[in-house]
Amino acid sequence: MLTKSAAKTFFLGGTALCSIAFVLLTMDTLAQFPDRSNQENMTPAVVRGNHIWTKNNCMGCHTLMGEGAYYAPELTKVMDRRSPEWIAEFLKDPERMYPGRRKMVKYDMFDPAEVGAEEAKKNVDDIVAFFTWVGEIDLNGFPAEPDLAQAPRAQAVDVAPSSNLAKAPVYFSTVCIGCHSVGGQGGQVGPALDGVASRLDAEFMRKWISDPQSVKADTTMPDLGLEGDDLEAILDYLATLKE
Amino acid sequence: MQYKSQKIAWYFFAACMGLFGLQLIYGFILGFDRMGYDVLHDWIPFNTARATHTNLLVVWMLTGFMGAAYYIIPQESGRELWSTRLAWIQYYSLLLVGVVAVVGYHFNIWEGRKFLEIPRPLDYLVVVNVLAFLLNLFMTIWKGKNKSTTAMVLFFGLLMAALLYLPGMYTFDNIVHDSYFRWWVVHLWVEGVWELIMGAILSFLLIKLTGVDREIIEKWLYIIVGFTFLSGILGTGHHYYYTGAPGYWLMVGGIFSALEPLAFLGMALYAIAMARRGGRNHPNKLALMWTIGCAVMSFVGAGFLGFAHTLPQVNIWTHGTLVTAMHGHMAFWGAYAMLILAMITYVLPEMTGRKLFKGWVPEWAFWLSNIGMIAMTGAFAVMGVAQVYMERKSGMDFLEVQESLEVHAFGLVLAASLFTLGIVLFIRNFCAYGRPNDEVLEA
Structure with a gap:
């Protein structure tokens, strides 16, 4: 049967061996970090x-x-x-x-x-x-692409110059597009805005964008404090989205 | 209790109780946040509550280990503590550092590195504090009559824990680098040297409670801590899969961390076997229950539930989800919280001369806290697995997923209430014992 001193040897030997292996792997890992993390771009x-x-x-x-x-x-x-x-x-x-x-x-x-x-x-x-x-x-493939996905994930939009979106003001094509889409490009949190001008009148859209909660108290549409030229540019653009 | 200076342990355990209670309060803040009732957001946002919750855990556990060491080392060495005064200084300064750090978190003063949020100047104080602690233990062992294996393993564990705190004090501008060494502290503590401390305290408790021959218990102690390091050191690799380290860590981390449950299984079988073998019918059955409970729950929480998401092909989906919280809660409860509560349950009658380990209060404390923790783990498991499938595998929006999990967070809070009830009973029993006194000193 195993003696206490043999057990002690097992403990000390195993620990020493693993520690050495760990230190060696660490040295190699540290040497690879600058390349793997593109340190030159830091x-x-x-x-x-x-x-x-x-x-x-x-x-x-x-x-x-x-x-x-x-x-x-x-x-x-x-x-x-x-x-x-x-x-x-x-x-x-x-x-x-x-x-x-x-x-x-x-x-x-x-x-x-x-x-x-x-x-x-x-x-x-x-x-x-x-x-x-x-x-x-x-990162060795993290995060993995969803493999059971039915809908594409939200993505920042790369606007094709020919699309309807290309005519949008910058605020629209960078911020609004996080939730809404035009011509299939953009987020899916809010409704798609294709043809929105045929469905809603201009006054309603102005009120809705300026203060969404006054129209619908529990809406998730944010009140981003849009006013002045930014607001007008967006309303002008939305008015062009007819069916 | 044989030595007057062992009484200092009681004050460490009393601090443990207070800090543990506070940790639970912050746990509830987090639970309510997850239910959607983040009413404290403006004063205690989630990241503050979270840092406070985890840091209080670390502080109360270290305090508990220190209390255990101040009791065990004089006992095993056969002499008074080298310096009671140094122990007192160390006690108050430790609490001061802990409190200052936690208060700072409420004012956005921290390092923002998970588990190691303590700001740099306080880190230095921690180092000085722990050096004073280790010096005291070292001198006690050095001048003592015996140098038992249990005492040596405990000292070695505490010394390594102190040394491994140092890599965490390095910060790097490159987060890949920073994360790599952060795990040297966090992983090599809880899945390395803390297990050494755990093994030593377990073996002390088993020697005292079962009456099995010291030689046999200590022999198996070596085997088990041997397995711990064999799997745990290279098992650090399971933190390096997806944080910028090379691909071979998937293989190394996968293989060695798959062996980690064996060390915990060994610990559980060892505790059960020794208890069965023991001829001594120690009256403090409850201390033995906590001791064996600790070994068993640490296997389930740390060993089994850790294995549940440690393989790289699983971890690619579960990494950074609530699955981690599922494993974390039961692992810390089983391995370290129950260990310290076992030690307290054993030590209190020895220190105060009162035998309050029978009756409904201490017994329900054991059962309610354990049932509560199992239920909490279940709630986290449901949330974690649902998050993995909805967010990671199906690509649903993060917030949408989290909102659909709010009902399970309610289940979590219910389970946590049961757990808390158990802990409140434990603390009540602790208070009922009163302070230690010199009349119980064994000749």
Whole structure:
């Protein structure tokens, strides 16, 4: 039968062997990191974005590379789904984009009204640079494409120059398109807007976009505070979408 | 209890009870957030509550290990603690660091790296604190009459835990790099050296409660901690599948972490076998129940449920979902929370001379907390698996999926209430024992 000293040898020997193997694998892994993470693309903006990410404990709700708290969306491939303009609009005041739904902390550093347009833009640019860089890291295939999917996932839109969407104002083709689609391009959260001008009159659309909750209290359509030229440009564009 | 200085352990355990209670309150905040009642969002957003919940867990467990060590090491070494004064200083400074860190989280002061949120200046204090703790233990063992295997394994475990805290104090601009070394702390703690501490405390409890020969118990202790390291060290690879590390980690991590349940199974079989073999009919049956419960629940939570999502072909879907929370809750409960509660249940009658281990309060504390935890794990499993199939496999929108899971979060909160009731009873029993006294010292 096994003696105590043999058991001790097994423990010490096994531990030593595994530790050595672990250290060797670590050395090889560290040598591969610069290449696998495209370290040459880690610009100062990426590093600043990373600091925004960690300093505010974003992984206390979100996940990135699958690591975090599962309370808010996985963001590794967020730049495939969202445009920088959408992100800027969203971060200005997250609750406004998702009225009545799960909340995200509003960080003043992204709000032009709090820190000035220049500073807010710089911070958004940094976090976007960080996400863009993260999206390119070789993660051995994570996150996997949904294999039971029936509907295509939301994707940032690559506008074909000939499409109806090409004539849209920038705000529409970057922000609105996160939820709505035109000509089959765009999100599926809100209704498709093809032919919307034949169904709704201009006054209604103006009221709806300016203050959706006054029309329908529990709608998920965000009140993004659109006014002035931006609003007019969007209304002019929507008026062209006839059947 | 044989030595006056062992009494310090009681104060560590009392702190454990307080911190554990607070951890549960934050758990409820998280549970209500998931149900859609995030009414505290403006003051305690989810990331604050989450960091507080997990850090309180780590702090109360470390406090519990320290209390256990302050009791076990003098007993095993056959002498008073080297310096009671140093132990007191260490006690108050540890609590101070813990409280300051947790308060800071409410003001956006943290490092934002999961489980290691404590800001850098406090990290240094933790290091000094743990050095003082280890010095005290080392001198006690060094000057003691005996150097038992149990004491050595416990000391080695605590020393390694301290050393492995250091890689987590490095931060890198490259998150791939940062994440790699973060797991050196988190994984090599809970699936490595903490199991060493666990093995040592278990063997101390089994020696005391079953009366089986020390040589036999300690021999098996070596075998089990041997398996722990054999599987656990390279098993770190299961955190490296999809976080930027090379592809060979899928193979290495997969194979070795598939062996990890064996160490936990060994631990469970060992505890059960020793209890059966034991001739001594120790009156504190409840302490033995917690001890065996710990070994069994750690196999189910850490071993079995860990294995459920450790293989890379499964993990590609479950990585970063609530499946992790399912495994995490029962693993920590079984392996470490129950261990510390077992130690407390054993130690209190020894320290106070009162025998309050019979009756409905302590017994229902055991059953309600365990049933509650099993139910919570079930609720997390439902949420996790549903999330995997809806979000990851079918590509549904994240928020839509989460909103459809709110009803299960309600189930989770119900189960957590049952669990909390058990813990409240445990704490009530703890208070009923009162403080330790010198009259019970064995000659």
